[in-house]
Amino acid sequence: MTTPSPALTDAVRDRVRSLAADELPAYVYDMAALRTHLAGVRAALPERVELYYAAKANPEPEILAALRPYVDGYEVSSGGELAHVGKAVPDAPLAFGGPGKTPAEVAQALELGVQRFHVESVYELHMLASLAARLAPERRIAVLARFNLPVDDGSLDGSSLAMGGRPTPFGLDPAQAGEVVALLTDGSCPQLELRGIHAHLASGLEAPEQLAVSEAIVTWAAELAAHHRILLTEVVIGGGMAVDYAAPERRFDWTAFGAGLARLADAHPGLTLRIEPGRALTAYCGWYATEVLDVKHSHGEEFAVIRGGTHHLRTPATKGHDQPCTVLPSEAPWPHAWPRSAAQGDLVTVTGQLCTPKDVLARNVPAPGLRAGDRVVFGVAGAYAWNISHHDFLMHPRPGFHFLGAAEPGAAGEA
Numbered sequence: 001m002t003t004p005s006p007a008l009t010d011a012v013r014d015r016v017r018s019l020a021a022d023e024l025p026a027y028v029y030d031m032a033a034l035r036t037h038l039a040g041v042r043a044a045l046p047e048r049v050e051l052y053y054a055a056k057a058n059p060e061p062e063i064l065a066a067l068r069p070y071v072d073g074y075e076v077s078s079g080g081e082l083a084h085v086g087k088a089v090p091d092a093p094l095a096f097g098g099p100g101k102t103p104a105e106v107a108q109a110l111e112l113g114v115q116r117f118h119v120e121s122v123y124e125l126h127m128l129a130s131l132a133a134r135l136a137p138e139r140r141i142a143v144l145a146r147f148n149l150p151v152d153d154g155s156l157d158g159s160s161l162a163m164g165g166r167p168t169p170f171g172l173d174p175a176q177a178g179e180v181v182a183l184l185t186d187g188s189c190p191q192l193e194l195r196g197i198h199a200h201l202a203s204g205l206e207a208p209e210q211l212a213v214s215e216a217i218v219t220w221a222a223e224l225a226a227h228h229r230i231l232l233t234e235v236v237i238g239g240g241m242a243v244d245y246a247a248p249e250r251r252f253d254w255t256a257f258g259a260g261l262a263r264l265a266d267a268h269p270g271l272t273l274r275i276e277p278g279r280a281l282t283a284y285c286g287w288y289a290t291e292v293l294d295v296k297h298s299h300g301e302e303f304a305v306i307r308g309g310t311h312h313l314r315t316p317a318t319k320g321h322d323q324p325c326t327v328l329p330s331e332a333p334w335p336h337a338w339p340r341s342a343a344q345g346d347l348v349t350v351t352g353q354l355c356t357p358k359d360v361l362a363r364n365v366p367a368p369g370l371r372a373g374d375r376v377v378f379g380v381a382g383a384y385a386w387n388i389s390h391h392d393f394l395m396h397p398r399p400g401f402h403f404l405g406a407a408e409p410g411a412a413g414e415a
């Protein structure tokens with residue numbers, strides 16, 4: 001059964017009601033809600049823990065700019081993100097990660113003076129060393145080696161997506177640790193400075209599991225340093241803080257996580273801990289709003305076909321969940337000469353305009369009496385939503401974008 005969307009903020013509700021049908025679908029962001037959420041996250045984290053934003057979650061320039069006062073930097077995972085984030089938040093520290101970096105991207109990162117490289121393979125290490133010698137021979141380059149660490153205690157079992165702890169193309173195998181440390185300390189790569197270890201092992205972990213994983217990563221890094229008698233000063237423990245689409249009012253426990261990180265930081269006074277969440281920072285500030293075009297009965301079930309679909313909001317299709325949503329019944333008289341379609345029962349499956357049965361946004365939404373022309377607003381649409389969607393499939397128009405309460409009215413968004 002679909003859960004209702006987190007309470008619509010007044011600003012979002014008013015904007016959705018005010019839009020004409022042909023201005024839908026629309027992404028509506030509540031920037032004040034975003035700032036409040038970020039202030040809460042920042043306040044829950046100990047001072048010694050650095051917060052980077054994984055730009056892949058939502059790289060809208062307005063979002064990146066709104067995050068700036070609350071984050072220490074941004075994690076980017078391609079040359080495209082590098083250029084885009086560098087332009088949206090000039091002078092912000094950037095960490096360049098991601099598997100499969102091309103020589104052109106590494107060169108671009110060196111030229112832009114990226115502060116941290118998250119190196120994912122021995123091949124990449126050699127490539128970076130060689131390009132640095134050619135393009136930035138005077139500079140020391142800070143490197144964090146990304147490892148796919150084993151986590152044996154079951155903490156990854158609850159994750160929605162695991163990038164580590166099992167065979168994946170992400171990061172280095174722990175068996176390569178000796179080789180990597182040697183390359184970075186025996187003069188083979190004289191410009192590269194091994195600052196620390198990076199790991200991002202899973203998505204969708206709650207605070208207790210995140211803490212267990214964080215502790216495992218930090219312990220592994222400390223043991224590596226002790227074993228090789230090297231100094232490591234930074235450990236990135238990744239993102240992946242849970243967002244529960246089935247219970248959107250229940251948020252990741254940043255307070256408990258922050259308290260646990262404080263204990264971990266105290267136990268390792270020489271280390272800077274860094275986290276790089278994406279989803280849990282921006283998911284809650286975005287809504288995808290649209291209208292019901294038609295309500296149909298098919299083999300005993302009812303379907304509401306909306307204007308738009310998963311080509312704008314692919315999240316429920318990729319994650320296999322029902323996107324939480326709220327119905328705003330239309331108060332306007334039906335404007336057409338033909339009859340208005342309406343649901344007969346209580347539960348409706350909400351689908352989009354694409355010619356595929358996979359274009360489902362939410363199943364069994366309690367929406368008795370839902371009618372064509374009513375508005376549907378999908379919540380938790382501020383991360384991995386528009387930017388991961390297959391926009392061009394079927395060539396429907398793109399949605400509008402509204403940034404309510406943007407910090408600088410008239411600059412990039414709307415007041």
Ligand SMILES: Cc1ncc(COP(=O)(O)O)c(C=O)c1O
Binds near residue numbers: 056075097203241278
């Ligand atoms: C290396 C890395 N860091 C951080 C993140 C952000 O993860 P999330 O949005 O789940 O917090 C990702 C997401 O895939 C990632 O690959």
